[in-house]
Amino acid sequence: MENTRVQLIRKLKNSGMQNKLVFVFLLASFLGYSQKKDNSKMPKIKPKEVFVAELMSKMTIEEKIYQTVQFTSDGTITGPKSGDNYISRIQQGKVGSVLNATGAKATREIQRINLENSRLKIPLLFGQDVIHGFKTIFPINLGMASSWDPKAVELAARIAATEASAAGVHWTFAPMVDISRDPRWGRVSEGSGEDSFLGIQMAVANVKGFQGDDLSKNNTILACTKHFAAYGAAEAGRDYNTVDMSERVLRETYLPAFKATVDAGVKTFMTSFNEISGVPSTANKFLIRDVLKGEWNFNGLVVTDYTGINEMVAHGFAADDKQAGELAMNAGVDIDMVGGIFMNNLKKSFEEGKVSLEQIDAACKRILDVKYDLGLFEDPYRYCDEKREQATTNKPEFLEASLEVAKKSLVLLKNNNHILPLNTNQKIAFVGPLVSDEFNIIGSWAALGDRNGFATSVKEGVANYLKNTANVTFDQGVEIKSNNRDGIQKALDNAKNADIIVAVMGEGENMSGEAGSQTNIDLPGLQKEFLSELKKLGKPIVLVVLNGRPLTLSWENENMDAILEAWWPGTRGGDAIAQTLFGANNPNGKLSMSFPRNVGQLPIYYNHKNTGRPYLGKSDPEQKYKSRYTDADNSPLYPFGFGLSYTTFEYSNLKLSSDKIKFDEKLKVSIELKNTGNYDGQEVVQLYIRDLVGSVTRPIRELKGFEKIEIKKGETKTVSFEISSEDLKFYNLDMKHTAEVGDFDVFVGGSSDADHQASFQLIK
Numbered sequence: 001m002e003n004t005r006v007q008l009i010r011k012l013k014n015s016g017m018q019n020k021l022v023f024v025f026l027l028a029s030f031l032g033y034s035q036k037k038d039n040s041k042m043p044k045i046k047p048k049e050v051f052v053a054e055l056m057s058k059m060t061i062e063e064k065i066y067q068t069v070q071f072t073s074d075g076t077i078t079g080p081k082s083g084d085n086y087i088s089r090i091q092q093g094k095v096g097s098v099l100n101a102t103g104a105k106a107t108r109e110i111q112r113i114n115l116e117n118s119r120l121k122i123p124l125l126f127g128q129d130v131i132h133g134f135k136t137i138f139p140i141n142l143g144m145a146s147s148w149d150p151k152a153v154e155l156a157a158r159i160a161a162t163e164a165s166a167a168g169v170h171w172t173f174a175p176m177v178d179i180s181r182d183p184r185w186g187r188v189s190e191g192s193g194e195d196s197f198l199g200i201q202m203a204v205a206n207v208k209g210f211q212g213d214d215l216s217k218n219n220t221i222l223a224c225t226k227h228f229a230a231y232g233a234a235e236a237g238r239d240y241n242t243v244d245m246s247e248r249v250l251r252e253t254y255l256p257a258f259k260a261t262v263d264a265g266v267k268t269f270m271t272s273f274n275e276i277s278g279v280p281s282t283a284n285k286f287l288i289r290d291v292l293k294g295e296w297n298f299n300g301l302v303v304t305d306y307t308g309i310n311e312m313v314a315h316g317f318a319a320d321d322k323q324a325g326e327l328a329m330n331a332g333v334d335i336d337m338v339g340g341i342f343m344n345n346l347k348k349s350f351e352e353g354k355v356s357l358e359q360i361d362a363a364c365k366r367i368l369d370v371k372y373d374l375g376l377f378e379d380p381y382r383y384c385d386e387k388r389e390q391a392t393t394n395k396p397e398f399l400e401a402s403l404e405v406a407k408k409s410l411v412l413l414k415n416n417n418h419i420l421p422l423n424t425n426q427k428i429a430f431v432g433p434l435v436s437d438e439f440n441i442i443g444s445w446a447a448l449g450d451r452n453g454f455a456t457s458v459k460e461g462v463a464n465y466l467k468n469t470a471n472v473t474f475d476q477g478v479e480i481k482s483n484n485r486d487g488i489q490k491a492l493d494n495a496k497n498a499d500i501i502v503a504v505m506g507e508g509e510n511m512s513g514e515a516g517s518q519t520n521i522d523l524p525g526l527q528k529e530f531l532s533e534l535k536k537l538g539k540p541i542v543l544v545v546l547n548g549r550p551l552t553l554s555w556e557n558e559n560m561d562a563i564l565e566a567w568w569p570g571t572r573g574g575d576a577i578a579q580t581l582f583g584a585n586n587p588n589g590k591l592s593m594s595f596p597r598n599v600g601q602l603p604i605y606y607n608h609k610n611t612g613r614p615y616l617g618k619s620d621p622e623q624k625y626k627s628r629y630t631d632a633d634n635s636p637l638y639p640f641g642f643g644l645s646y647t648t649f650e651y652s653n654l655k656l657s658s659d660k661i662k663f664d665e666k667l668k669v670s671i672e673l674k675n676t677g678n679y680d681g682q683e684v685v686q687l688y689i690r691d692l693v694g695s696v697t698r699p700i701r702e703l704k705g706f707e708k709i710e711i712k713k714g715e716t717k718t719v720s721f722e723i724s725s726e727d728l729k730f731y732n733l734d735m736k737h738t739a740e741v742g743d744f745d746v747f748v749g750g751s752s753d754a755d756h757q758a759s760f761q762l763i764k
């Protein structure tokens, strides 16, 4: 029998809800945080400072240590775990929080066991990775960042929190704000790409969406900024690998998104697995105590990533587990995620004077504070309501929002001769290993998202859109990654009879994400070979790519007529792709990460330095002894910020309000933008600056502003930005965060290659 969710999604697909209106309604109703808090049944408790202090005065040293212990349930496991049966530990009242326990019923039961056995009845915290949706899955985060639409990202997080909280979850381990410039690293899928400025907007949107405006409401959850820090800079893109970087680069590129979430009120932080310049993050006093808890005044809690404490032995930073625990606690870690080290060693370390009571108290207080903020001392079962869970999961409006966000995340990379949008009267051969896929389409790290039988495949999306599929065929042809050629001939036969071919190809969801690093980021398996067979048919080909990272698509760029980057677009991904291919959605995403021409260019990013021998390209009179490759261009295949539309935009009239500003003044930058094509469309207008001379060298461009606007065909709009000396700050030679007088260039346009340029000076 068809399950109810499948019935629901069928109904939805046929309901023809009007996209834009629905999206605006969703934004208004969810981001207004209109939900009411039901205070009527809550016992009144004392203010936090008093309550927590009184509670701690009754706690033994062991009870304080138990608060720092996190066990994993039997849910998603992403590494070794400490072996113990967590229920029996909870029965002994020895656990402070649980990872991966979800479901209103299950969490209620675990909480009951805990409360009945914990002497002081301290509620457990339940944590779960809710990365790009809980049940209703949104595009992977790299895709959502390509929407350049923080409100859409906030909405996705709000919906994820609403679903997760109804299933007993108090705490998500998101957002991941790691900047990465190397798509060999599989976890680029979980972040917002290569740029700090864009990363900050996405990070803050996530925190707002998850935590809302009041954590004690039963539909808001703790966010957790991770992985602190610089995990995305792993050498050679190999997961968990070493990071070595200057403090300047760390502060300027890798830390700003972390800091922005602290300013936005994030309540928890997670350390990263990597070492930075010889010191593992899990025991990095500089990062945790000095920067995070000191300079930034973060008053929430810090959890390790998984067995991060234990791993310091393998790093060669601690002689044994006990010492590793001491190093972590002394550096400012508050919770040991599943490692069992605080549980097994901290008391002894305390007795030996290696860890002070003050430090254990500080960790315990931060944990209890967060439990208080969630309202768990008032009602430990507030998140465990089965009726709410049933009523809240996969609601029609959530699924509709997942479609709308997916449509904002798709990026059109090529569209020769306006071959897209497709014409419904054409005979179309849909081919490729992902054409009917309902599994991979929701992407990696969609831990509890429903896949087969629930998510929409491209095939289903096309059928939903066309209603009549007499003119279209669907053939897989090849598998994602295998040597099986059996399906190729039939696919070619169908393609032969078509007017146009749409190839839906890409990665398997498990090829990116954690532990998904790769040295080869071409289309895997026989997919490219299959494309070249299709090419021989002489028909136009549209390539739709589903993937968790930028791929190397140089050959495809040469040989395909159109390319649509779809990432892993989530539960309604197939509908989003179909509606875009047929023109019901005009693509409006822009890349959140550069696409390399080949892996030899990695790492690659738009805001690099100029070098002493910059290469000016093919027209450079000097081709030798320049900072260049001799066998490939320096430029990426598709730059950061790039993305086409079915319409065209013409930029003109870039104006600055002055050619000089003082430190306390603002510069207004404006530009006109005309929709010169045949469709209404949306454009992300981007503003970059270049600081020409500094006490330390500056990048050739830095994103400092963007605005996504809608423009009807034929219409012209003016977009304005403001720049002040705040935007021009960097870590100077003395590591002072300041702006320096001098000349600046401004560039405005539709990508990081923006070519409308003006100049101004910053003066005293």
Ligand code: NOJ
Pocket: 078, 129, 173, 226, 305, 306, 514
């Ligand atoms: C390891 C991952 O690195 C981290 O991002 C995740 O939150 C934890 N496992 C818990 O699942």
